Amino acid sequence: MIIKRHKTKEIQIGNIKIGGNNPIAIQSMAKVPTKDYRKTVLQIKNLEKEGCSIVRVAVRDEEDAHAISQIKSAIRIPLVADIHFNWKLAVCAIKSGADKIRLNPGNIYKRQEIKEVVSAARDYSVPIRVGLNSGSIPKIFRYNIKLKPARKLVKAALDYIKLLEDLNFTDIVVSLKCSSVLDTVEAYREIAHRCNYPLHLGLTASGFSEAGKIKSAVAMGILLSQGIGDTLRVSLTDEPEEEVRIAKYILSSLGRGSFGPEIISCPACGRTEVDIEKIVNELQQKLSTLNRLSGGERLTRPVRMAVMGCVVNGPGEAEDADLAIAFGKKQGLLYKNSKPIRKVSSSEAVDELLKEWSKICTRS
Ligand code: SF4
Incomplete structure (x- = not known):
């Protein structure tokens, strides 16, 4: 069976490209406080060894944001700053050297604030991931009982994308994560037909190790087999290296990459x-x-x-x-x-x- 990939825009993230015909990039996330520079670097280096292509870190305050420049000098793979609630942290993370930022439309949504972030992202050539999550959908969609969960995510993502495009910003990556396999599949399938930005696949809160692995494999297997997905993270309540190992199994079982024997x-x-x-x-x-x-x-x-x-x-x-x-x-x-x-x-x-x-x- 030949898998025909959905055509998506190529986006540069630090020293790698995603989307287009580029290999599907494996991501994971550091699970220690970002301000703890030594522990974060150690975890990222282990992820690098395991074959992780892009790593994300949580940015909860200015100390985390400032730690990015130090972390960046010690690692090889691109670093994504995960931002919630506070747009100023996004600007700070960009200036500190983040290669991409993830914004949550559920908690950073004011036009003026987004404009400030876009301005910094443009100045530093940093792409923005529109990172929707079923647990934090913008209120206007969350309480709309007429919309199915997948539709809520897609509509919220399209609104945010439009906002970025109106600001002439198109270095965009999109993710629509749910804890339900079927909602995740439905949401990604729809967004893949509604825009050509690279899609970051994942489930949120997928569960403890075995359950999370199986749910992720099913959801991502369906989507990848339909040519949807340019990068992925297998979120597990487990060590981050395990996320990378499982992502490699998923990709290699679909012939989307070779990772050794x-x-x-x-x-x-x-x-x-x-x-x-x-x-x-x-x-x-x-x-x-x-x-x-x-x-x-x-x-x-x-x-x-x-x-x-x-x-x-x-x-x-x-x-x-x-x-x-x-x-x-x-x-x-x-x-x-x-x-x-x-x-x-x-x-x-x-x-x-x-x-x-x-x-x-x-x-x-
Ligand atoms: S390969 Fe042979 S031993 Fe293995 S499961 Fe099949 S029949 Fe049994």
């Missing part, structure tokens, strides 16, 4: 005669260690490795994988490029796979 494994059943779960966990852990040892440089070569419990589906999966093992009793048959190359025992399977994987990675 992909492990395909069978779920195991009554035919399985080896401990598939143990083998796959060991493989995953060793790959993570190798990644860390490589100095945090991600091992980005997209190698597909299949670990299959028996010969029912093993040879078939091996045809589609760069490397595969189909297990029988205690030992397995190792495949490379669809061809069986040798038998390996279950205890040496992981190291044998890694040996072949490293040969593929070092091939020019």
